[in-house]
Amino acid sequence: AGPAGHAQCGGAAAAGGADCAVRTAAASVPRRRTCPRDLTTGAEGGAVLRPVPDAELELSPEEQRVLERKLKKEQRKEERQRLREAGLAAHHPPARRSGAELALDYLCAWAQKHKNWRFQKTRQTWLLLHMYDRDKVPDEHFSTMLAYLEGLQGRARELTVQKAEALMRELDEEDPDPLLPGRVQRIRQVLQLLS
Known part of the structure; x- marks a missing residue:
């Protein structure tokens, strides 16, 4: 079929006619209203x-x-x-609780065997990521954190051990920092518990 055979599409299609067929098929479909x-x-x-x-x-x-x-x-x-x-609206929206507060509340609820406690991967991940930082997980919560780690299973347990070993190697290679003894002690405790 040559250009003369494509009168409905203006003869602009290639000799194969595929472009014309697509255009005529699309033109025959009724358009749908876009505003619902x-x-x-x-x-x-x-x-x-x-x-x-x-x-x-x-x-x-x-x-x-x-x-x-x-x-x-x-x-x-x-x-x-x-x-x-x-006149009842507050001028400021209620403040959102930080991830640290939520994670520590999660840990405390676990320790108290609270009936509403349920596993939350986001909270556990935050705790595992920040458990070596005394500012984020204070000393009074670290013993609870160690108890929580005892029940850690599967891939989370393996990754926690691997990360602790990597941190220990990294700290051994660096110069001593006065802030690190607490961190080193925490890493050792975690390794001792999970290994």
Whole structure:
């Protein structure tokens, strides 16, 4: 088929006609509405967005998630506005707790056999990463940390031993630092416990 055979695509396709077939197939598919929402008038007279019923528009799962996020964001914004108008909103959002606080609380809850305690990989990872630092894991928590390490299993246990051995080799090669004796002692305790 030559260029004359491609009248519907303007004769611009190659002699094989593949480009033309793709364009004509795409042109025959009805276009889908991209905006899944409608405007209505709200109680205060302003425009309020509302979801379009499924009968009017079929949404893909991704479009549905986007729509739900937007609606939730609108609801939070409206709630903040109502609180602000009522004078109940705090001027500053509540402070988030640091990773250190959350990890130490996790460790204490484990030590007390708290009924709500459950394993949290993020907290364990933070503890394993910072357990040699006295500023992040104070001495009063380190004995609990050692008890926690006794129950460490599998890959986490292997990696903890490997890291402790690597840190010990690294510290042996460096010049002595007055801040290191506590760190060296902690590394030795961990190696002694897990080896």
